[in-house]
Structures are given as C-alpha cells and as structure tokens.
Amino acid sequence: MKHFRIIIGVLLVNLLLSCSDSSYLNPVPAESKALIAINPAKMSGIDNVIVLKSLLHLKKLDKTGIDLSQRILLFESPDGNLGACMKMRDKDDFLKTLDNLNEQGVCSKVQSFRDYNFAVLRDSWLVGYSxxxxxxxxxxxxxxxxxxxxxxxxxxxxxxxxxxxxxxxYEKIDSLEAPMCMVARADALPEQLVAPLTIGIPKGADASRVYICANVEKHGECLFFDGKPFAFNRKVNESLQNALAIYRPIKGTYANTMHPEDAIGIFMDVNGEAYLPVLQNNKGFQVLLSGINSAIDMNNILRSIDGEMTLIGRNDKASQGISLVAQLAHTKWLADVDYWKQSCPAGSSIVDWQKDAFHFSDGKADFYFGVTPDKQFYSGSTPEKALSTIANQENRPTRNDQQLFAGQRFVMMVNLNHIGTEKGNMVGDFISPIFGKVSQLVYRIK
Structure with a gap:
C-alpha cells in the first residue's frame, strides 16, 4: 500500500509538471486573434527549425539557449501586432547568442528594462525574455x-x-496534433480574404465570430493551410458546417485561369440554386457585387451555375476588378438582357460586345461578360481578362494542379506580392522572416 501511494504521488507530480510545462506561453495575450503552433520535434520534410533560423538569422541552434523540444507559438495580438513565443532553456546562453548577433550587425545591444532584457532585431523586431x-x-x-x-x-x-x-x-489549437497548425479569427486576415472565409455565416453575424482551423505545411515558396471554418458559438458553427455541405469535389477545370499577377483565386464546384442563399447572407460578397448588381441581375446568373466555379481577384482596386468563370446548367437569363439594357441606372449602360456577350459600364468601371456555346459563363474588367478565363481550358491541368485540387472541395490561392493592402503587406512581412521565402498561400477544404 505504501509503495502504491508513492507511485501515485510520483505520477501526480509528473502530471503537474507536465501541465505547468506550458507556462512559458503565458506571455501570449489571451485575446490573440490568431495562433500558429509549431512543434519542432514533430516537423519533417522541411527544416524543423526554419522559424528560428529565419527570424533570428542563425545557422546553428544547438547552443542558443532556446528549448527546441517545446512548441513555438506565433500570434496576432488584440491590437494587431505580430509575435512569437518560445521556451527559454538557458538565459545566459541566449544572451551570448544576442551578443554574437550584435557583433554581426543583426541586432542591437541587450538592455535591461523593468526586470527583463530586450534587444532589437533588424531594426524592426523586439526581443524580450525572462x-x-x-x-x-x-x-x-x-x-x-x-x-x-x-x-x-x-x-x-x-x-x-x-x-x-x-x-x-488555445484550447482548440492544443487539441490539434499536426506538427504545424493554425487557429485564426477570420477578421485577423487581409480584408480580401474575409468574405470567402466566412461563407455560410448567418445573416447579421459578425466575421469576428468565425475562426479558421487548419494544418499548415510549407512546400517550396507555398504555404498550405488545410482545414475549415468553425465558430465557438453553436448557432454560427451549425450554419458554417451546413454551408460546407454545398461544396462538391473539384476537378480543376479552371486550374489555368489564375495568372501569376492575380491577387486571389477561389475554386469550387456548386449548385447555384443551393449556393446563392449562402452568398446573399455574406456581407462581403454583397458589397463586392453591389456595383454590378445595380444593372445586371447577378443573382439570376449565379442561380444558373451548376458545376465548377472560379472567382479571380485581379490586381486592381475596383470592385469590378474580378473575373468569374463557371459551368452553367442553363442560359435562360440571356432572355432578360434586353430588359437590363433598358433599365440601367443613370450614367450606366449595357451594350452588345460579341455573340451572347455584353459590356457594362458606369463611367467608373467596366465589366465584360458572356456565355460560350457549351454554357460556360465568363467575365472580367477588360475583354482580355474576360476571355482569358476560358482561353486555356483546352490545356489539361498539370500534375501539380491535379495534386493541388485532388480531393478538395474549396481552394483559395493568394499571391502575397499582389494583395496590396496594409494587412496583406503585414502578413507578408511576418511570414517571410519566419518561414523563409513565401510567395503564395493556399487554403483548402476537403
């Protein structure tokens, strides 16, 4: 009995120690909008300490003073600042590391401030430690x-x-077992991404209630996020999960539609009748289409979709700087175009462009759209951009494209160099020092 009590006591002590093991993460603010957890011990396929090598500009990490056996947590704070938190193994060794970096011109001299030591990396990243x-x-x-x-x-x-x-x-990300994973509030990401990431949100609900949970992997210059949206609120989460059921497996029909200079590409396969109500509840998409919808019945066009659909965010600021291409079930709405022409708001017009194709203009922006004989809708802000969406469909998807889309029901590709917003640039500034060169983000839902 005595030995049994000793064993139980030892187990309890070990349990308490293991529970307190994560206390080094206490500096991460509780209201953080986004977390990326990296477990260096589980990483394979890429350099398992690329984060530290990139951020701290180190080649060897065996005597840095950092505990590489413990999880690294990247975060976005409530006020939008970005950070990384990791476990200190030996404070004296880390001081020597910073002194060496100072000699190389990588960081400032270490200074004491209110019981902690601080230095500045590359004139833009503050390092503080206990x-x-x-x-x-x-x-x-x-x-x-x-x-x-x-x-x-x-x-x-x-x-x-x-x-x-x-x-x-944190409870959510702690439940994930992938070597690298993310949980992020949708509104923590660049604004162009919020609308597609919150598809399925109930009408009137705020984007801050939606989170993205994903496993993260880096291949070449591409960072992959494989996951799905969720919400802690039961009603919002049910709505999001119901919307996911609308997506069907993608074949990659429009894999060649997105060009290297485009900002965003969104790929899916849907039935428009089922998908339209979901889009109508999404504030972001309604704003995106508001200018066009004033003259063109986009709801009727979207309702006619049945098959693969791709939305491309071109690299310009106009709301009409988008291209939509999709497989249609029918083209009955073509019979309504004459009515659209007659009922255009003042200052705008719809004119014939080519067979079953039209040009909308309101003096500020242009939108070209049409239908092919095999019932494909195509569109863009210029004739060239509209036609380019269907120009390459004779070319079969490459092996890389097939692997990219295989088994997926929703794919969003983001070219970081062309996001062009303050938050987009901030994400790029954060990713590059941590993961090395990254030019593209890919978010996928299976």
Whole structure:
C-alpha cells in the first residue's frame, strides 16, 4: 500500500509538471486573434527549425539557449501586432547568442528594462525574455519601439489566468496534433480574404465570430493551410458546417485561369440554386457585387451555375476588378438582357460586345461578360481578362494542379506580392522572416 501511494504521488507530480510545462506561453495575450503552433520535434520534410533560423538569422541552434523540444507559438495580438513565443532553456546562453548577433550587425545591444532584457532585431523586431519565456514582437518602427517594449513587459508579467492558456482559441489549437497548425479569427486576415472565409455565416453575424482551423505545411515558396471554418458559438458553427455541405469535389477545370499577377483565386464546384442563399447572407460578397448588381441581375446568373466555379481577384482596386468563370446548367437569363439594357441606372449602360456577350459600364468601371456555346459563363474588367478565363481550358491541368485540387472541395490561392493592402503587406512581412521565402498561400477544404 505504501509503495502504491508513492507511485501515485510520483505520477501526480509528473502530471503537474507536465501541465505547468506550458507556462512559458503565458506571455501570449489571451485575446490573440490568431495562433500558429509549431512543434519542432514533430516537423519533417522541411527544416524543423526554419522559424528560428529565419527570424533570428542563425545557422546553428544547438547552443542558443532556446528549448527546441517545446512548441513555438506565433500570434496576432488584440491590437494587431505580430509575435512569437518560445521556451527559454538557458538565459545566459541566449544572451551570448544576442551578443554574437550584435557583433554581426543583426541586432542591437541587450538592455535591461523593468526586470527583463530586450534587444532589437533588424531594426524592426523586439526581443524580450525572462528565465522561462522568449517573446519576439513586431514589425515596429523606431518611434514605436518604446511603447511596444512596455506592452511586452505587461505580457511577460502575465500568469496563467491572464495569458493564452486559459482561452478557447488555445484550447482548440492544443487539441490539434499536426506538427504545424493554425487557429485564426477570420477578421485577423487581409480584408480580401474575409468574405470567402466566412461563407455560410448567418445573416447579421459578425466575421469576428468565425475562426479558421487548419494544418499548415510549407512546400517550396507555398504555404498550405488545410482545414475549415468553425465558430465557438453553436448557432454560427451549425450554419458554417451546413454551408460546407454545398461544396462538391473539384476537378480543376479552371486550374489555368489564375495568372501569376492575380491577387486571389477561389475554386469550387456548386449548385447555384443551393449556393446563392449562402452568398446573399455574406456581407462581403454583397458589397463586392453591389456595383454590378445595380444593372445586371447577378443573382439570376449565379442561380444558373451548376458545376465548377472560379472567382479571380485581379490586381486592381475596383470592385469590378474580378473575373468569374463557371459551368452553367442553363442560359435562360440571356432572355432578360434586353430588359437590363433598358433599365440601367443613370450614367450606366449595357451594350452588345460579341455573340451572347455584353459590356457594362458606369463611367467608373467596366465589366465584360458572356456565355460560350457549351454554357460556360465568363467575365472580367477588360475583354482580355474576360476571355482569358476560358482561353486555356483546352490545356489539361498539370500534375501539380491535379495534386493541388485532388480531393478538395474549396481552394483559395493568394499571391502575397499582389494583395496590396496594409494587412496583406503585414502578413507578408511576418511570414517571410519566419518561414523563409513565401510567395503564395493556399487554403483548402476537403
């Protein structure tokens, strides 16, 4: 009996120690909008410490003072700053690491501030650390470094009740077993991505209620996110999951439609009758189509879709800077075009362009659209962009394209160099120092 009690005692101690093992993550703010968890010990296929090599500009990591056996947590803070938190193994060794980086001109000299040590990496990333935790945040301008340092002190002082460990978002990411995974609020991402990521949200619900949960892998210059949307709110989550059932497996019919200079490409296979009500509940898509919808009955066109559909976000700021191509069940709406021509709002017009094809203009933007004899809808802001959506369909998808789309029901591709927004640039600034060169993000739902 005595031995049994000793064994139980040892097990309890070990359990408590393992539970407290994550306390080094306390500096991550509880209200973080996005988390990416990286387990270096589980990584394979790519350099398992590429994050540290890229961010800290180190070639060897065996004596850095950082514990590479523990999870690294990347995050977006409530105020939009980006950060990384990891476990400190030996504070003295890490100080030597920073001193070496200072000699190489990579970081500033280490300075003490309110019981913690700080340095600046590449003039834009602040490094702060304690005996237990290493916290890196940025990018930040020189004028903003003082305020950022004070914020980091507050984070480094947090206990388990104040930090990320007590949050639902951490509970979710902690349940995932992939070597690299992400849980992110939809509104933490560039605004162009919010509408497609929140398809299925109930009417009137805010995008901040929708989260994306995904496994993450890097192949070449592409970062893959394989997952799906969800919500902690039961009603919102049910609506999101019901919408997912509308998507059908993609064959990659329009794999060649997206060009390297395009910002975003969204690929799916749907029945328009079922899909339209979901789009009508999505504020982002309604805003996107509002200018066109004033003269063209886009709802009727969308309702006629039955098959693969691809939406391309071209690299311009106009809402009409999009191209939509899709397989149709019918073209009955062509009979309504004459009525559309007659009922255009003042200052806008619809004229014939070519056979079963038309040109809408309101003086500010143009939209060319039409139907092929085999019932494919095509469109774009110029004749060239509209025709390019169907020009390459005779070319079979490449092997890479087939692998990209195989088994998927929704694919969104993002070319980081062409996002062109402050948050988009911020994401790029964050990804490159951490993952090395990344030019494209791909989000997929199986």
């Amino acid at each position: 005996d237990k935790s290493l916290l890196i945040m940025g990018p930040v301008t020189v004028s903003g470094q003082s305020q950022m340092r004070q914020q980091m002190v507050k984070y480094l002082n947090q206990d388990e009740d104040e930090g990320i460990l007590s949050s639902k978002i």
